Amino acid sequence: MNVDDLLIMFLDAHASANHSQRTIDWYGFEIRRFFTWLQANDLQNGNWLRPEIIERYLASDRAAGNSPFTTAGHWRALKGFFGWLAERKFIAESPIDHITKPKEPTREPKRVALEDYVVLLDSIPQTDWIDLRDRLIIQTFFLCGIRRSECAGLKKADYRTHQHLLLVHGKGGKDRLVPLLPAVERALIAYLFARPESSEPRLFLGADGAKRPNGVLLSGGIYQMLRRRSKAAGLRNLNPHAFRHGLAVHLLNEGGDMSLVQKILGHSQIATTAKHYAQWLTEGMMREFAEKMKGLGR
Numbered sequence: 001m002n003v004d005d006l007l008i009m010f011l012d013a014h015a016s017a018n019h020s021q022r023t024i025d026w027y028g029f030e031i032r033r034f035f036t037w038l039q040a041n042d043l044q045n046g047n048w049l050r051p052e053i054i055e056r057y058l059a060s061d062r063a064a065g066n067s068p069f070t071t072a073g074h075w076r077a078l079k080g081f082f083g084w085l086a087e088r089k090f091i092a093e094s095p096i097d098h099i100t101k102p103k104e105p106t107r108e109p110k111r112v113a114l115e116d117y118v119v120l121l122d123s124i125p126q127t128d129w130i131d132l133r134d135r136l137i138i139q140t141f142f143l144c145g146i147r148r149s150e151c152a153g154l155k156k157a158d159y160r161t162h163q164h165l166l167l168v169h170g171k172g173g174k175d176r177l178v179p180l181l182p183a184v185e186r187a188l189i190a191y192l193f194a195r196p197e198s199s200e201p202r203l204f205l206g207a208d209g210a211k212r213p214n215g216v217l218l219s220g221g222i223y224q225m226l227r228r229r230s231k232a233a234g235l236r237n238l239n240p241h242a243f244r245h246g247l248a249v250h251l252l253n254e255g256g257d258m259s260l261v262q263k264i265l266g267h268s269q270i271a272t273t274a275k276h277y278a279q280w281l282t283e284g285m286m287r288e289f290a291e292k293m294k295g296l297g298r
Contacts, residue, residue, distance in 0.1 A: 054078060112238050120233045202217075
């Protein structure tokens with residue numbers, strides 16, 4: 001069986017597990033990139049199973065000027081592919097097991113601070129249905145911590161205002177319930193009263209140049225809307241994921257525990273939440289430390 005057939009089977013396994021198309025495409029791109037490199041260096045004849053060849057591939061990536069995060073991404077993709085091959089008995093063992101994961105520098109996640117959220121929201125008038133739509137999207141991002149793709153797929157019924165909950169259809173088919181604050185519920189009501197008539201089941205509508213409804217607002221449209229609104233408010237580009245980071249750090253600095261953030265963000269493992277946020281809890285730590293140390297160190 002050739003490697004192309006193995007890759008197709010590997011990607012089919014991800015599809016059958018209901019993983020996102022974005023994840024499947026990423027694996028396909030990464031694995032094909034590795035085999036293209038092998039062919040370019042005349043190393044395709046069985047050498048792809050040797051750890052030193054994989055190390056050479058990763059080293060060449062760093063030598064080409066790519067970031068440590070990019071190189072670590074190559075490693076993760078190969079780990080997934082070779083691990084699957086070993087699990088299915090196509091190979092005796094994964095060569096990645098003998099390779100140290102490339103070190104990634106620690107960096108603080110880019111996040112929307114509460115002040116930026118307020119400035120952005122205050123910059124948007126409430127004059128037409130598009131303004132009200134955008135205000136609802138921004139409030140749902142910051143106060144519910146959802147992903148861009150999750151936002152694009154929302155329906156009216158997902159806002160369970162009678163329960164004060166939002167039903168979020170997450171990655172991998174995993175649904176979760178997120179608390180709905182009164183501000184989001186008020187923004188929803190305002191948008192629903194102004195929303196043009198449409199047979200589209202999804203809540204957020206797109207618009208043409210004359211502000212007429214034009215199908216649904218897609219994920220890319222949400223991204224562009226945030227770019228436009230951020231620029232108009234005099235802010236840096238506030239991307240959708242930065243709102244999730246902003247909510248997470250705000251919750252933790254206000255005394256919320258890691259398990260709460262895990263549930264809100266929809267992480268399958270609390271270790272993922274801790275990896276992203278544990279070391280950035282400086283505001284809450286400093287406030288608590290100052291409170292406990294009153295009168296000392298003056």
